Amino acid sequence: MGKPTGFLEYERSGFLDREPGDRIKDWKEFHGLLSDDDIKIQAARCMNCGIPFCQTGKIYAGAASGCPINNLIPDFNDLVYMGAWKTAYDVLSKESIFPEFTGRVCPAPCEGSCTLGLDREAVTIKQIELAIIEKAFAEGWVRATPPKERTGKKVAVVGSGPAGLACATELNRAGYSVTVYERNDRVGGLLMYGIPAMKLDKSIIERRVKLLEKEGIKFVINTEIGKNHPVEKILKNFDAVVLCCGSTRPRELTQDGRELQGIHFAMEFLHANTKSLLDSNHKDKKFISAKDKNVIVIGGGDTGTDCVATSIRHGCKGIKQFEILPCPPLERASTNPWPEWPKLLITDYGQEESAHVFGSDPRHFVTMTREFTGDKNGNVKELKTVQIEWTKKDGRFEYAEVPGTEKSWPADLVLLAMGFIGPEDKLLEEMGIERDERSNVKAEYGKFATNVKGVFAAGDMRRGQSLVVWAINEGRAAAKACGEFLIQS
Ligand SMILES: Cc1cc2nc3c(=O)[nH]c(=O)nc-3n(C[C@H](O)[C@H](O)[C@H](O)COP(=O)(O)OP(=O)(O)OC[C@H]3O[C@@H](n4cnc5c(N)ncnc54)[C@H](O)[C@@H]3O)c2cc1C
Ligand code: SF4
Secondary structure, X not given: OOOOOHHHXXXXXXXXXXXXXXXXXXXXXXXXXXXXXXXXXHHHOOOOOOOOHHHOOEEEOOEEEOOOOOOOHHHHHHHHHOOOHHHHHHHHHHHOOOHXXXXXXXXXXXXXXXXXXXXXXXXXXXXXXXXXXXXXXXXXXXXXXXXXXXXXXXXXXEOOOHHHHHHHHHHHHOOOEEEEEOOOOOOOOHHHHOOOOOOOOHHHHHHHHHHHHHHOOEEEOOOOEOOOEOHHHHHHHOOEEEEOOOOOXXXXXXXXXXXXXXXXXHHHHHHHHHHHHHHHOOOOOOOOOOOOOEEEEEOOOHHHHHHHHHHHHHOOOEEEEEOOOOOOOOOOOOOOOOOOOOOOOOOOHHHHHHHHHHOOOOEEOOEEEEEEEEOOOOEEEEEEEEEEEEEEEXXXXXXXXOOOOOEEEEOOEEXXXXXXXXXXXXXXXXXXXXXXXXXXXXXXOOOOEOOOOOEEEOOHHHHOOOOHHHHHHHHHHHHHHHHHHHHHO
């Protein structure tokens, strides 16, 4: 423990975010880091707890409490406080293989369970992680580490999201020859085409992918297994296959008027926006523009927030975000004690930006869409909603409409961001892979083996829609399971 009284002396300072009025003018990252000296002060707040809940990664009440990849948090906090940045990097990289991703986009369950959070603000762990890895890149400490020997066995990883990248990294380092197949034109999965550039600059992904190529991983893009590359070919040419194809089927809304033009799934909007930005700085105009439109985002989660922030950068006329669930509390409820993941109302970057431009938080809770109406050309023009009320009956939550709360909202662009319901059917049907009751790939956590011999599954495709940090956890663990299979086969 660097400074025993640090937690008493210093207050928490979070990321130095750019001001909303400044950041909405471009697509550059909005999180900024404190200076090295200030980061050291933040690291001094860590109490080096006897039981560091921050790094446990246990599931309490259905959510992760502590870091799912078991980062050695008190150790690197201590080293940063002492100014031993290189050793802090060595310690960080023992458990965290892509800290430059998690340091930017992770919701930080570690901070939710930090002991300091019991009666003060948690240690700014995520920022310390990002500061270490960015210093490591700047100092040239992050180097490709190809394996010294090759086993002669080959593995195909299908999908290049965080699960696929983590799995490929570990298998390659263990000496297997790994080829990653990706149907998109760029590597990274939702890191590349889901999370917008202002949260995660795409050069950060390319920087890591270049290192992985140097380590010997082969990336094959524009190649969809089961479409323009036959399944039989990978089964024949590789000793094992790991499927990391994500949970890509969006939840649908079947209300009247759904067929109108101008109603899109969030991922159509976000993917095209980033692709056009990277291809031509939006000059090719191959994206769905929100400019001068009344935009309604249905879904109050992270994906919805990314749609809000993207629409604001396009120059939308107005923005609303509807959520069917009630507004979470500002402080922990007694039913949600530490160290559980705190279920609180978070005002994220998109909501801050809406408040700056339009003077209010765009979110409306307990709001249900009833119908879309359109103009004579078949374009959406209006969205009708009603307020709902939730009650618990026989242990299950039920909702009922509140009479007299019907409302109409002008809408020129509607973005559906209500989550994902599982992986796509085609590849799994062709491979004869069994699904579980939630339609995800059936493969036990820890074993990751599917019902087809030599075929494994990891990430959102196996656990359902989740987080980058869980995809990394699963990719690494599936690599271990696949390696054990290859040793025995
Ligand atoms: C808009 C959005 C924002 C998000 N923001 C955050 C965030 O801020 N923080 C966070 O922690 N999590 C966030 N998430 C969740 C996180 O991105 C996912 O949990 C994570 O990316 C899942 O990783 P994965 O590798 O399992 O799948 P994915 O990242 O979905 O990658 C799967 C890849 O497989 C490819 N693929 C699919 N089928 C085939 C095939 N047949 N052949 C070849 N390739 C194929 C796909 O093209 C894709 O590139 C967000 C999700 C979305 C949608
Ligand atoms: S729980 Fe918080 S204070 Fe305790 S070791 Fe982890 S980061 Fe430090």
